[in-house]
Amino acid sequence: MKLGLNLSFAVKRWMKPDVLAKMCADDFGVKHIQFTWDLADPWWPEAERDAVARTYAAAFDRAGLSIDATFGGLAAYSYPQLLAPSREVRDVSEAFFKRAIDMTRAMGVKVMGTPLGGMDYADARNPDVRAERYKTMLQSVRNLAAYGKLKGLDHIEIEATPLITEFPHSPDAAVKLMQDLEGTDIPVMLLIDWGHALFKPLLKEEADIALWFKKCKNHIGAIHLQQTDGRWDRHWDFTNPEGILTPEIIARETRKAGLDHIIQYLEVVTIFEDTDEHVYDGMKKTMDLLNKAFSA
């Protein structure tokens, strides 16, 4: 099984590339890294942005780690992106994701992933508008795949999120999205997050990882790991006593589904006002637990 690490835990805490890369390699014992756009914003002016992003890429390379993908973070997720109510904002979002592809390739990375965005209250509840938002989103993703091919991207990963105002939110919606995106210029795959998949208030009896894995198996490009209570999308580390997951459950379900070859990136979203020391301690204990379970 393959353990990876999304750099979300480091946002606004450990921003020096060499220090961060060394922490990931030596303290956390991880090989696979998913870079978050919260460390370098695709919107930043290209010269500065790519200089910053390349410094991270070089530092992780020196530390012997592989940045396998870049992924949208909290900042990008704060905007409605491809599902915005206004045409201007949807167009701006497509431009944003193209810039994210540029940054990804500037780092020498071949996979870019993101959630797709969120709908306005009224749009999400009007079947006709909802269908229209879905349709224009599909076209934008096709455009991004075409742009990605041109730039040498290998594939795009779309994250399933636990909101009825976003696409896709359920196993069936995820499979349908993959079918509707057949024939893109480069493959479009799914990223499944344990905490999103187990979000009870929305998914009810479908909050079942075995169901997600079974239905989506052929489309899964990567997985996000987090501790959760199933009541909210927690993104806790695994020291939280209220969590319903264990490294053993994760290992067992992954093997049962035949997904041992897929990288599972731990994605811990920290509370800004938490101390760096507390965050580090939780990350260290969590990575020790996960490394043990993944290599058992």
Added chain:
Amino acid sequence: MKLGLNLSFAVKRWMKPDVLAKMCADDFGVKHIQFTWDLADPWWPEAERDAVARTYAAAFDRAGLSIDATFGGLAAYSYPQLLAPSREVRDVSEAFFKRAIDMTRAMGVKVMGTPLGGMDYADARNPDVRAERYKTMLQSVRNLAAYGKLKGLDHIEIEATPLITEFPHSPDAAVKLMQDLEGTDIPVMLLIDWGHALFKPLLKEEADIALWFKKCKNHIGAIHLQQTDGRWDRHWDFTNPEGILTPEIIARETRKAGLDHIIQYLEVVTIFEDTDEHVYDGMKKTMDLLNKAFSA
């Protein structure tokens, strides 16, 4: 006393300008609005960004409401901004805040506010580097004030945050910052947030709103309202039963400090996966409570 509303509650939920403005005016009975950059990103290409931002400004104007200020949201707060470890990112942040001033003025608004950013773990703990970060930040704020004057901005508001890795985090640090920024081309003032000011784990006996108000009084440009438990920076609405604040405490302390003339913007940060219906219900009840206490 003056009640206001930051549009943070509407992010990714109610993005249609006329619907949102009508909700604020008719349902929430508020007159003063603080626009959040989470609805229009200062980084967006200028033409589209200003078109979107102006649509909001026009809608609120039609509804008879005043957008008194624009303010940084969750997306902007996800980056280290003016306190980043690398020169490139600090320069990019100054450019970002200039763009925020442009957007603010495009909306016909005269006040721009934001937290300043966050330091890297090592920088925050090294007294020499910490002093250097503080110094370059002061120069950047001076540059922003000069730019703001050129563009017709009235003043800038800097938010105090409950982190030792940010400036300013305490009443004394806030007053010192104001002293160190004397003589800027337009005034730089403080925005005090009830939840930040009452954050016990960092501030201990200084987690005392009367102390903040007393020390900072002459520099306060605006206030953020939120319900909190004092243990984390919650940004709850006022229906949460674990909150330590009441509208009555807020009214009493504000009057006691002689800050009745300062606008207090409710800033609720919602959980993305919460339902729109639940968020609306909490906002409606909260604004009813606050309106009652503020007009009593």
